[in-house]
Amino acid sequence: MLYPQTNAARTVVSLDGVWNFRTAGATDYPTEWTDAPLPEPMPMAVPGSYNDQNDETNLRAHYGWVVYQRTVEVPAALLKNSRAVLRFDAATHAADVYLNGEKLGSHKGGFLPFEFDVTDKLKAGSNLLAVAIDNRVNQSTLPVGNEGNVAFFGSDNAGIPSVEAGKQWALEHTPQNMPNFDFFNFAGLNRHVELYITPKSYIADIAVITKSIGGEGEPAVIGYDVTLGGEGAAPADVHVSIVDASGATVAEASGATAGDIEIPAAHLWNPGAAYLYTAVVTLADAGEEVGDEYRQTFGVRTIEVKGRQFLINGKPFYFKGFGKHEDSFFHGRGTDQVLNVKDVSLIHWLGANSFRTSHYPYAENMYDLCDREGIVIIDETPAVGMSWPQYTDKALFEHHSQVIRDMIARDKNHPCVVMWSIANEPWYDQGGEKSENALKYFTPLRDLVHEVDPQGRPATVVCCQNDYTKDLVTRTMDVVCLNRYYGWYNLSGNLDAACYALNVELDFWDEIGKPVMFTEYGADTVEGIHGTHGEMFSEEYQREYFARVDAEFDKRDWIIGEQLWNFADFSTIQGPMRVEGNRKGILTRDRQPKMAAHFLRDRWKAIPDFGYKA
Ligand code: E9O
Numbered sequence: 196m197l198y199p200q201t202n203a204a205r206t207v208v209s210l211d212g213v214w215n216f217r218t219a220g221a222t223d224y225p226t227e228w229t230d231a232p233l234p235e236p237m238p239m240a241v242p243g244s245y246n247d248q249n250d251e252t253n254l255r256a257h258y259g260w261v262v263y264q265r266t267v268e269v270p271a272a273l274l275k276n277s278r279a280v281l282r283f284d285a286a287t288h289a290a291d292v293y294l295n296g297e298k299l300g301s302h303k304g305g306f307l308p309f310e311f312d313v314t315d316k317l318k319a320g321s322n323l324l325a326v327a328i329d330n331r332v333n334q335s336t337l338p339v340g341n342e343g344n345v346a347f348f349g350s351d352n353a354g355i356p357s358v359e360a361g362k363q364w365a366l367e368h369t370p371q372n373m374p375n376f377d378f379f380n381f382a383g384l385n386r387h388v389e390l391y392i393t394p395k396s397y398i399a400d401i402a403v404i405t406k407s408i409g410g411e412g413e414p415a416v417i418g419y420d421v422t423l424g425g426e427g428a429a430p431a432d433v434h435v436s437i438v439d440a441s442g443a444t445v446a447e448a449s450g451a452t453a454g455d456i457e458i459p460a461a462h463l464w465n466p467g468a469a470y471l472y473t474a475v476v477t478l479a480d481a482g483e484e485v486g487d488e489y490r491q492t493f494g495v496r497t498i499e500v501k502g503r504q505f506l507i508n509g510k511p512f513y514f515k516g517f518g519k520h521e522d523s524f525f526h527g528r529g530t531d532q533v534l535n536v537k538d539v540s541l542i543h544w545l546g547a548n549s550f551r552t553s554h555y556p557y558a559e560n561m562y563d564l565c566d567r568e569g570i571v572i573i574d575e576t577p578a579v580g581m582s583w584p585q586y587t588d589k590a591l592f593e594h595h596s597q598v599i600r601d602m603i604a605r606d607k608n609h610p611c612v613v614m615w616s617i618a619n620e621p622w623y624d625q626g627g628e629k630s631e632n633a634l635k636y637f638t639p640l641r642d643l644v645h646e647v648d649p650q651g652r653p654a655t656v657v658c659c660q661n662d663y664t665k666d667l668v669t670r671t672m673d674v675v676c677l678n679r680y681y682g683w684y685n686l687s688g689n690l691d692a693a694c695y696a697l698n699v700e701l702d703f704w705d706e707i708g709k710p711v712m713f714t715e716y717g718a719d720t721v722e723g724i725h726g727t728h729g730e731m732f733s734e735e736y737q738r739e740y741f742a743r744v745d746a747e748f749d750k751r752d753w754i755i756g757e758q759l760w761n762f763a764d765f766s767t768i769q770g771p772m773r774v775e776g777n778r779k780g781i782l783t784r785d786r787q788p789k790m791a792a793h794f795l796r797d798r799w800k801a802i803p804d805f806g807y808k809a
Pocket of ligand 1: 377620659660
């Protein structure tokens with residue numbers, strides 16, 4: 196799905212702004228809120244999670260549906276002889292969309308775009324747009340929610356009669372979301388909403404792949420594949436120009452929807468040294484004054500897992516970075532370009548070169564920034580919180596497959612994306628049939644990734660600290676990604692024992708023979724807590740923890756990267772393990788460095804992107 200853009204043939208009308216908003220019921224919303232102006236609305240900024248935007252209502256505790264509304268004013272000239280599409284970059288987690296009282300459709304899943312063709316439904320002048328959104332998570336959603344009022348991390352004294360009675364009472368009187376994941380369930384219109392206009396015959400999709408490269412400045416071959424939409428568009432009408440960063444056309448092709456193009460002296464896209472080309476695709480249409488046009492940026496670069504190395508442009512890459520979140524004060528998970536630019540600057544400041552979009556695909560704006568800034572991304576689905584009941588749920592498998600298809604369809608052209616993460620920390624080390632069901636569930640998803648990605652990037656499942664001997668899934672992935680908390684959740688405070696235990700496990704992965712990277716390891720740290728001997732939660736402990744664990748990673752050349760947990764502190768559901776959220780950030784939530792950030796900055800500045808362990 197192409198991101199909306201304004202150019203000679205297309206117009207984007209942003210529907211961002213302050214919308215009208217009401218909370219509705221746990222399981223439903225009034226139909227009259229979809230076809231008539233919302234009574235007594237509160238203002239709600241879009242994009243932005245609704246949860247932290249109003250102080251008179253406890254929107255953090257809201258459970259169920261909300262309704263957003265606004266009018267959309269449309270100039271008559273815009274609609275003449277054109278196609279109009281209403282696009283949501285995301286709506287979290289499920290949405291019903293109404294235009295002028297008519298239901299356009301529904302969408303499930305909170306982190307990927309969806310759109311509706313409204314050519315025959317949009318009027319010149321004023322239109323009423325209403326969006327009902329459900330924030331509930333449960334056993335059949337991604338991310339997964341707990342049912343029966345089971346608390347995350349099991350800290351709810353299960354089995355005690357009075358506590359169980361209290362949980363039952365709460366289910367009936369104060370229903371709330373019980374995420375089986377460790378980030379606040381920010382919801383609503385978190386991302387941009389757009390109306391965009393194209394010609395009736397249009398470019399529906401473009402895929403660009405790198406087929407072969409030489410060195411920097413040598414010839415490279417790229418392949419393109421254009422999908423046409425509407426009636427009357429013919430392959431003969433397609434023209435592709437490859438434009439370099441200076442605006443010069445360096446290669447061209449015409450008359451076919453797919454083909455290869457040679458770039459005579461290609462600049463490669465590299466981490467830390469990004470170079471972007473634009474494929475300017477035009478569609479001539481004799482019947483119309485202008486045909487369609489789309490400008491797709493791409494990078495010339497290859498990705499390959501070979502032996503125990505991760506190769507970018509044929510060279511062994513070392514991942515330095517973290518898992519992140521879309522999370523900030525006031526905005527919640529709302530798209531915030533100031534924050535994106537700030538975070539990218541901090542990634543450079545830290546000497547990092549990569550991050551994982553834990554635990555959901557981020558807003559597209561961030562990938563665009565990373566394309567141009569040369570930052571590497573592991574792109575993750577929202578499949579977090581899974582366990583054995585999910586592995587035999589056929590409907591969930593279908594949904595998960597669709598999410599993978601949609602994520603790859605959306606992000607396939609970004610040079611910054613180098614690997615797909617199918618899920619975070621599915622629990623699958625129970626052994627026996629449960630572990631086997633997990634293998635049956637994840638193997639076809641790994642194969643699906645390989646099948647649908649035109650660039651053939653590697654696939655992984657990010658694995659939770661577990662009994663790795665019974666984990667049948669992780670070892671089958673292209674790259675083994677481990678989340679490990681030796682010295683935090685286990686062997687707490689004892690870094691000698693933690694390093695010993697880590698090495699016991701690493702001996703196991705040595706035998707498995709795959710490239711291994713760490714995708715989480717860390718320690719909660721409250722800024723300002725100090726101690727000469729640095730106990731848990733102090734800034735000294737976090738610093739020491741990374742120094743000790745990283746030194747173990749350095750001893751094994753098949754460990755291809757370190758992505759710690761987490762870039763910054765982030766909001767979570769309240770609970771006895773969380774003091775104003777998860778505090779494993781090396782930065783505070785307002786992006787100030789803790790002591791460990793300075794240590795990591797020194798370490799990472801000294802580690803090259805390529806050939807660290809070669
Ligand atoms: C997923 C991430 O979203 N991994 C978690 C991170 C954390 O800080 C979380 O924020 O908790 C770690 C999983 C740890 C598993 C061991 C749990 C032992 C509980 C007592």
